[in-house]
Amino acid sequence: MSAAGSLSPLIHLVDDDAAVRDALALLIATVGLRVEKWADPEAFLASFDRHGIGAIVLDIRMPGLSGMAVLDSLRASGADQPVIMLTGHASVDLCRRAFKGGAAEFLEKPVDDEVLLDALQQAVRRHVRSRERHAADQAARTRFNALTDREREVLGLIVAGLTNKEIGRALSLSPRTVETHRANLFDKLEAPSLAQLIRHYAALVAGDPG
């Protein structure tokens, strides 16, 4: 949890060859990305920071645990960092397996700086976006959970496109009461407009068993 707060992206570079590791690390560092080098895939899996923003560069051909096996364990453990696979001899089969296993990119060695750095920056951007979206989803859920049961009913009917009058009829409430609930839930959900409300909460309403 210590590095969780760090906003600067961190690239994890896993390659058993020291010369390759150092050279790639140096190259990545020239664009201002932080790099953590790992020689041993097992050590990497055991102790890398799963919560930080960043990406993973994996060599496929490594003694012990292969890059493919590392990719599988990453996905099985729910790590969400994008993974860029590197290989000396690419084959269609290897490529297919990598993408099926959830790799973001599949690059051939020797790799051109532009290609690698572009891929890394894109991966980092994507990771940041996905983390943001995730955070937004979390906040919306918290707010949604703060609603009363009646407010949730009203919200469901608003999302379904009913007018206040129709909602009042459906719930046997006076239009004024409906109006009050409506104002309250807009307030609680911090929605500036009906459009925003529907966009952020329609999915939560649909998934709400109540």
Place this chain on the structure above:
Amino acid sequence: MNAPPKLSALPRFGKLLPCLSAGFAGAALGCALLIQQSLAQQREDFETGARIAHRLLSQRAVQHEAVLVTLSLLRATPDARLTAVYPQVLQLRQRAAGEIWPGPDRLRTALEAAEQSSRKPQLAAADMTTGRFWIVMPTPNGAGAAAEAHALEVSLALMVPWSEWPFGASPEVMQASSTRAWLVHDGAAFAMHAEAASSAANPPLALRQFTFDKRLAAESQPFTLHVEQNYRIADLPWLSLALWLAAWSALLASGVHMLRLRRARRRAEALLRLGQVSRLNALGEMAAGLAHELNQPLTAVLANTQAAMRLLDDDPPEADAARAAMTQAAAQARRAADVVARLRRSIERPGGKCVTVDLAELVRSSANLLEPECRRRGVAMAVSGADAVPVAADPVALEQIVHNLIGNALNALEATPAPSLQLAVTRDPATRQARLSVRDNGPGVAAAVRDHLFEPFVSARPGGLGLGLSLCDTLATEMGGRLRHQAASPGAEFILELPLARSEDAGQPVRRPA
């Protein structure tokens, strides 16, 4: 230590056993048929002979009656000429009316008794130990002692002359063929054959005995002809049996030989294919390993140099960091060079041992190995040239070259109508070179490839590795030879030249082609 040979011998024997028993069964069946046939043949011969003997004896007996009847009708006096015409008639006698028979008493009473019993010719005083008998007949117009009577004495042994006897021209011949004949009367028998003293005590070993019994066709001479013949071991059809067994074993041997040859050829083909496949596999493995080995330093070189460029582009340029990166790049470039050097050392062949090899024989055996493949593809393959061409070469390498050249030609002929492949082995004593020409009538080598034929990774064939000819060229060069290509019309000709073996130089006699 004894177990492995035993184990390997068992399945061999297990495979051999049905073959052996089938072989024995075939031989035995053939022999049985031959013996059966010989037996039937001899039985038929015997029966024919016996019937002839019976007919001859019967004819003579009827003749005796006829002579006697004629004498008594004519009331003729006995004439000495009659015994000259019929050698078996020993003597003739006549009794005038009212007289008695001349001669000893015993004979007289016998003749009288016979004469009384009938008016037809009658047997009298038959003596089966000496083989003599009488027949007697009274004249038709009288009776008893008042009438005249005639009698004649006959010898059984002389009845049929040996020249007409069906079982050999003399008693000895007859005995040699193990045939015995008797005339039997009243339980006594007269032997027609020569009764050897030993034959009774030591009867011949008979596998089968044929017998014949029949009464002579003359009432006055009631003798039964009894003939026996033995089928002895000596009568077996030995020559036919020997010929049959020889032919059968030759057939079996050639069958086994062909089977063995076919199996050997199949195994050789399989080994050859296996060798090629494993070589390709090894090549693939090596290529993958090589790619990784070279890619690692190349990756480092590229990354370092590109990082250095970026560092120098910075403002201000980070010269020290860039220099460190370049130093790293140089080190990694050297590492790549080391990989290449190591690779070259590892695939360097340790130079096969050059021995004297008969190029012509090697070409023939290679062609023989690929012959089924040729037949499958409909390629007409012809091997011509000298009988024996000894060259100094590494046999394994040479075989590889020859096999590759033939294989290439076969591949080139894939889409050619009426494909033909000609192999010719010749020698040039002047240059001390042996020459193998492999010529096909395929489409020939494309002009684009022609100048680079012997370079690695150049192939005219889609999917070809382009290593075959380059390897052949390397091998040929290592053996002091040369491989070259010559366009033929149509097709392509590959010529391998190798130095003749040194024994040639020493002037040792070598067979010349006819």
